[in-house]
Amino acid sequence: MPHDHLVAPSILAADFADLAAEVATVEPAVPWLHLDVMDGHYVPNLTLGPGTVRALRARTDRHLDTHMMVSDPRAWAQPFLEAGSDSLTFHLDTDPDPVDLVHHVRDLGGRVGIAVRPSERLEQAADLLPHVDLVLVMTVEPGFGGQSFIEAALATVVEAHEQRAANGWAWRLEVDGGVDATTVRGCAAGGADTFVAGSSVFGNADRTAAVAEILTAAADAVGC
Numbered sequence: 001m002p003h004d005h006l007v008a009p010s011i012l013a014a015d016f017a018d019l020a021a022e023v024a025t026v027e028p029a030v031p032w033l034h035l036d037v038m039d040g041h042y043v044p045n046l047t048l049g050p051g052t053v054r055a056l057r058a059r060t061d062r063h064l065d066t067h068m069m070v071s072d073p074r075a076w077a078q079p080f081l082e083a084g085s086d087s088l089t090f091h092l093d094t095d096p097d098p099v100d101l102v103h104h105v106r107d108l109g110g111r112v113g114i115a116v117r118p119s120e121r122l123e124q125a126a127d128l129l130p131h132v133d134l135v136l137v138m139t140v141e142p143g144f145g146g147q148s149f150i151e152a153a154l155a156t157v158v159e160a161h162e163q164r165a166a167n168g169w170a171w172r173l174e175v176d177g178g179v180d181a182t183t184v185r186g187c188a189a190g191g192a193d194t195f196v197a198g199s200s201v202f203g204n205a206d207r208t209a210a211v212a213e214i215l216t217a218a219a220d221a222v223g224c
């Protein structure tokens with residue numbers, strides 16, 4: 001396994017009126033937080049902007065894994081990185097020159113990911129796979145938290161894992177959407193190492209236990 005397993009709680013499922021306190025409940029258990037940025041255009045929902053990232057940055061030193069569900073990620077790269085995002089993951093077909101966008105984000109000091117939706121094929125990201133730090137396989141269609149895990153997306157996880165191994169790439173393989181202590185098993189068995197979890201973490205009164213359950217199930221699924 002190229003990377004240790006980690007859980008990135010999605011704050012979309014947290015209480016937005018009390019974000020700092022919510023983050024404090026998961027911080028002891030996780031190295032990353034997942035921030036879902038939606039622009040009301042790429043997806044039919046609006047969530048958070050650079051101002052929220054800046055406010056969170058002042059309260060946490062965790063890696064801010066920023067998922068850009070926006071139609072123009074190039075325009076937003078600098079504002080989010082300046083606000084404190086550590087990585088930006090953008091979607092296919094949102095920029096005319098995605099390889100250049102990867103290098104642009106790196107030049108600005110960020111790490112970069114590419115996201116593949118359940119309705120898309122990994123092949124569509126082929127040009128980017130040698131260049132990115134993270135591949136995000138969506139296990140729901142993006143837009144909302146609390147949706148049911150789409151099992152068919154596991155085929156993309158397996159394909160990504162195989163291509164990563166065959167080419168010696170070092171990116172993290174992340175899954176996002178409907179991930180809990182049950183669905184994580186197939187993700188981990190397929191080769192995913194980075195598990196975004198919103199409802200299954202923030203919906204549990206004991207956040208540390210929720211993260212531990214996901215990690216235990218993932219470890220069990222890969223036999224360690």
Ligand code: DX5
Nearest residue numbers: 010142143145146178198199
């Ligand atoms: C969906 C987002 C996810 C979402 C996951 O568009 O990208 O990160 O917050 O939430 P759960 O874990 O509740 O499916």
Ligand code: ZN
Nearest residue numbers: 036067176196
């Ligand atoms: Zn997300």
